[in-house]
Every structure is written in structure tokens, then in C-alpha cells.
Amino acid sequence: SQTIHQWPATLVQPVGSPLSLECTVEGTSNPNLYWYRQAAGRGLQLLFYSVGIGQISSEVPQNLSASRPQDRQFILSSKKLLLSDSGFYLCAWSGTWDSPLHFGNGTRLTVT
Amino acid sequence: ELKVEQNPLFLSMQEGKNYTIYCNYSTTSDRLYWYRQDPGKSLESLFVLLSNGAVKQEGRLMASLDTKARLSTLHITAAVHDLSATYFCAVDSGGGADGLTFGKGTHLIIQP
Numbered sequence: 001s002q003t004i005h006q007w008p009a010t011l012v013q014p015v016g017s018p019l020s021l022e023c024t025v026e027g028t029s030n031p032n033l034y035w036y037r038q039a040a041g042r043g044l045q046l047l048f049y050s051v052g053i054g055q056i057s058s059e060v061p062q063n064l065s066a067s068r069p070q071d072r073q074f075i076l077s078s079k080k081l082l083l084s085d086s087g088f089y090l091c092a093w094s095g096t097w098d099s100p101l102h103f104g105n106g107t108r109l110t111v112t
Numbered sequence: 113e114l115k116v117e118q119n120p121l122f123l124s125m126q127e128g129k130n131y132t133i134y135c136n137y138s139t140t141s142d143r144l145y146w147y148r149q150d151p152g153k154s155l156e157s158l159f160v161l162l163s164n165g166a167v168k169q170e171g172r173l174m175a176s177l178d179t180k181a182r183l184s185t186l187h188i189t190a191a192v193h194d195l196s197a198t199y200f201c202a203v204d205s206g207g208g209a210d211g212l213t214f215g216k217g218t219h220l221i222i223q224p
Contacts, residue, residue, distance in 0.1 A: 043214050043215060043216040043217055044155075090154060090155070098160065098162050099160070100147075100160050102157065103154045103155045106154045
């Protein structure tokens with residue numbers, strides 16, 4: 001069966017510090033991968049998605065970036081965090097065109 | 113741009129009652145998903161609706177899709193406390209791999 005791992009679970013970082021969140025998927029090959037952000041208490045915003053190694057599409061201009069160095073690895077990064085980057089970051093994967101997104105457990109990021 | 117609107121955004125109801133959550137979307141799509149989120153947790157897939165007239169049921173929850181009206185409903189029958197959560201609908205943006213657009217979620221509290 002397929003599983004998705006996301007870490008760390010929680011993170012507190014000062015403004016201006018770098019960020020690296022990692023997500024890996026097991027049990028499937030060539031998944032579509034996604035990063036979403038959920039602001040406190042509300043809906044989800046799609047940040048990046050990837051349909052293959054090295055292929056990244058950005059949905060929202062921001063100081064975040066994403067990379068996919070391996071088929072089942074998706075990384076979210078920032079060189080300098082802003083207060084507004086605080087939130088709940090969720091990695092997700094999907095397989096076939098009609099399958100739902102399967103989410104990781106999320107990373108709760110607080111920028112202080 | 114695809115817009116997904118849920119209502120109500122907040123619902124407090126008593127155990128044993130029935131209620132319906134509505135999800136409207138702005139552009140043509142025949143793929144709609146419902147998710148559940150418990151406080152502080154990630155999203156769990158509930159239903160996948162892939163065609164006009166699709167109806168899915170699981171326990172006390174039933175979801176339906178009317179693509180002509182661009183409307184999906186999530187009906188709760190004889191609510192129990194364990195169903196307290198935030199429920200999201202999400203619509204495929206049409207590209208298949210480019211992620212889902214989520215509604216803002218319906219925060220449901222079921223009181224004894």
C-alpha cells in the first residue's frame with residue numbers, strides 16, 4: 001500500500017531563517033505531488049505541484065520554492081522566512097486522474 | 113478562475129438531527145471530492161464523485177453531485193458527536209494533474 005511521510009511535524013523558525021520541508025511517498029511510482037498551505041483555521045491554498053522529476057509548477061508567487069530531486073521526494077524551501085509564511089503545510093500525492101489527493105500528516109510552521 | 117463556495121461555514125447542531133452542507137463551484141467540472149479534517153490533523157478523503165448524478169454513502173454521510181447545477185451536497189443523517197469536524201469539498205480544476213481547488217470548509221459541531 002502507498003504511504004506518504006512528511007517531516008518535521010512542527011517547526012518554529014525566526015523571521016529571515018531558511019526553511020526545508022521534506023515529503024516522500026512509498027508504494028507508488030511517478031506520483032503527482034503537491035504542496036498546500038492552510039492558514040490558521042481555514043481553507044487550503046495550492047502552492048506547487050509536480051508531475052515528474054524536476055518538473056515544478058507554481059500557483060502563487062511567494063518567497064517559497066519547491067524541488068523534486070527524486071521520483072517520490074518533494075521538498076519545499078525558503079531562503080528567508082516571513083511572518084506570513086506561518087501555517088500548516090500539507091504535502092499530497094495522487095495517482096490516476098480520478099483518484100483523490102492523499103495527504104501527509106502536515107507540518108505546522110510558526111515564524112516568530 | 114475556479115471558485116468553490118461552501119455553506120454554511122459554521123454549523124452547530126444536535127445529535128440525532130439531519131443537515132446538509134452545500135458546495136457550489138463556478139466552472140464546469142465533473143470531479144468533486146469531499147474531505148474531513150479533525151482539529152490539528154491532516155485531511156482524510158471521504159468521497160470521490162466523478163459524474164453527474166453520482167451518489168456515495170458511508171455510514172451517516174451521503175454525498176451527491178449535480179454537474180449541471182455545479183452543486184454537490186453532503187448530507188448528514190441522525191448526527192452523532194463523532195462526526196464533529198471540518199468538512200471540505202474540492203473540485204478538479206480541469207487539468208487533471210494540477211491539483212484541486214478547495215472550499216473554505218464547514219466547521220461542524222455536533223452537541224449531545
